[in-house]
Amino acid sequence: MDTKPTILVVDDTKENINILLSLLKDYDVVVALNGEKALKMVEKYDVDLILLDIVMPQMSGYEVCEELKGKIQTKKIPILFITANTDDASIEKAFKLGGVDYVTKPFRPIELLARVKTHLELSNTLKKLEYAATRDGMTGIYNRAKFFELGQTLLRSQKNLFAVMIDIDNFKNINDSYGHPFGDKVIKKVVNTIRNNIHEDTILARLGGEEFALLIQSDVQESVMKEIDTMRHLVSQEEEIFANDVIVKFTISNGVATKNENDTLDSLMKRADEALYDAKKSGRNKVCYKNFRV
Ligand SMILES: [Mg+2]
Numbered sequence: 008m009d010t011k012p013t014i015l016v017v018d019d020t021k022e023n024i025n026i027l028l029s030l031l032k033d034y035d036v037v038v039a040l041n042g043e044k045a046l047k048m049v050e051k052y053d054v055d056l057i058l059l060d061i062v063m064p065q066m067s068g069y070e071v072c073e074e075l076k077g078k079i080q081t082k083k084i085p086i087l088f089i090t091a092n093t094d095d096a097s098i099e100k101a102f103k104l105g106g107v108d109y110v111t112k113p114f115r116p117i118e119l120l121a122r123v124k125t126h127l128e129l130s131n132t133l134k135k136l137e138y139a140a141t142r143d144g145m146t147g148i149y150n151r152a153k154f155f156e157l158g159q160t161l162l163r164s165q166k167n168l169f170a171v172m173i174d175i176d177n178f179k180n181i182n183d184s185y186g187h188p189f190g191d192k193v194i195k196k197v198v199n200t201i202r203n204n205i206h207e208d209t210i211l212a213r214l215g216g217e218e219f220a221l222l223i224q225s226d227v228q229e230s231v232m233k234e235i236d237t238m239r240h241l242v243s244q245e246e247e248i249f250a251n252d253v254i255v256k257f258t259i260s261n262g263v264a265t266k267n268e269n270d271t272l273d274s275l276m277k278r279a280d281e282a283l284y285d286a287k288k289s290g291r292n293k294v295c296y297k298n299f300r301v
Contacts, residue, residue, distance in 0.1 A: 011035045012055040012127050017045040017071065018089060019063040023112065027058060030116050031123070042066025046074060049081050056127055058110070060089045061097065069104055076105035083133075085126045143213040145191060146198040154212030158222055158272045161210065168266040169231050170275045171221035172283040173201070176258045176291040178217035185249045190217075192247050193257050200245055204238045220276070228265070228299060235261055235294050243292055258292035265298055 013035040016027045024038055037052050039045040041063055048054070057075070061068035068088055075081040088101045088109040101109050107126055110119045141153035149157070161168060175181075175197055182190040194217060201219065205211060210222040225231045243258045262283025266275055278297040285295040 013037060013052055014123065015039065015045065015048050015052065015054045015057045017042065017057065017063075017068070018060040020060070023060070023089070023114075026114055030114065030119060034123075042068070042071040045071050049075065049084065054081075054084055055130065056123060057084055057086045058089055058123075059086050059106075061092070061101070062090075069100060072101075072104045072106060083130070085130045087122060087126060146195060146213055148198060148202065148219075149210065149212035151212060151214045154210060154214065154220060154222075155272060157210050158276075161222055161224065162266065162270065162272050162275070165224050165266070167224065167226045168275070169221075169223040169225060169228075170264050170266070170279040171223065171235060172262040172276070172279040173219040173221070174260050174283055174287070175217040176260055176287075178257075181255065181257065185253075185255065189247065189249055189255075193255070196245055196247060197242055197257070197259060200242050201238055204234070204241060206234075220279070231263070232294070232296075232299075235263060239292065239294055260286035260291045261294040262286055263294060263296050263299075267298065 011034055014031055015037050016024060016031070017039045018024050018027070019040055021040075024040075028036055028038070037048055037054070039048050043066060045057070045059070049057075059068045059071060072086050072088075075084065075086065082105075085107045086105065088106045089112060090097060090101070090109055091112040093109075093111055098109060107129075108122050110122055141149060143150045175193065178190065178193070181193055194213075198211075198213070198219070201221075202211060205221065206223070208224055212220050214220050221235075223231055223234070239259055239261055243256070245257070247255050247257070249255050260283055262279045262281065262285065264275055264278035264282055282295040282297040286293040289295070
C-alpha cells in the first residue's frame with residue numbers, strides 16, 4: 008500500500024505553490040496552476056486531499072469544487088480552500104459547496120499541517136468505515152445492502168439488465184459433513200471462481216449464507232447465457248480437500264431473469280429467484296431462465 012498520501016495543490020500564484028511544496032515535503036504533492044488543470048490531475052492521480060485556491064482567473068476554486076463534488080469519482084476527496092478572504096460570505100460559500108475546511112493566506116505552517124493531517128485521517132477512517140459497511144466480511148464482495156443500493160441505480164440507468172441468483176447446492180450437507188470452517192472455504196472458492204469470470208461492471212454480492220447475486224449489464228442475451236453457464240461449469244470443476252485426503256466437489260444452481268420495462272429491483276430479483284427455484288427443482292448444477300426472449 009502507498010504510505011504517502013497524495014495532495015493536489017491548486018493555486019495560480021507560483022510563490023504560494025513553492026511555499027506549500029516546502030511545507031508539505033512529507034507528502035506526495037502534485038500541482039495545478041489553474042482549475043482546468045486541476046480537473047485533469049484528479050483523473051490522472053489518486054488524490055487523497057486537495058488544497059484549492061479560491062481566487063483564480065478563468066475558473067474559480069468554487070467552480071472547481073462544485074465540479075469535483077458533482078462527480079462520483081471525486082466527490083469524496085476532501086477539499087481545503089486556500090483563501091485570503093475570511094469574511095463570512097466567502098467562508099460560508101466554501102463550506103456550502105462541499106469544502107471540509109480552509110487555510111488562510113499568508114500560511115501559518117503549524118495550522119496548515121494540522122488541518123491537512125486531520126482531514127487525511129478523517130477521510131481515511133471514513134473510507135474504512137464505508138468499506139466495512141458495504142462488504143461481506145468473509146469474501147470482500149458487496150453485501151446485501153450495497154447490492155440493493157447499486158442495483159436501484161443500475162435499474163434506472165440500464166435498459167438491458169440481467170439479474171442472477173446463485174446458490175451453492177446442498178450446502179447444508181457440506182457444513183454438516185465437514186464443519187463450518189470447511190463450508191467457509193467452499194464459499195470463498197465459489198466466490199473467487201465467480202469473481203474471476205465476470206465483467207468488471209457486473210455487480211456481485213453475497214446476499215447471505217450460501218446465496219449470491221449478480222447484476223449484469225449487457226445487450227446480448229446469448230453472451231450472458233454463455234457467461235453464466237461457463238461460470239457454473241468452472242465451479243463444478245473446482246474442489247476442496249478435507250483433512251488432507253477427502254476430495255469434496257460442489258456445484259451451484261443459477262436463476263436468471265431479464266429486466267422488463269415495469270420492473271422494480273424487487274420484482275426482477277423475485278423472478279431470478281423463481282428461476283433459481285426451477286434450477287434446484289430440476290436437478291441442481293443448472294441455469295434456468297425467466298422471461299427470456301426465444
Ligand atoms: Mg489566486
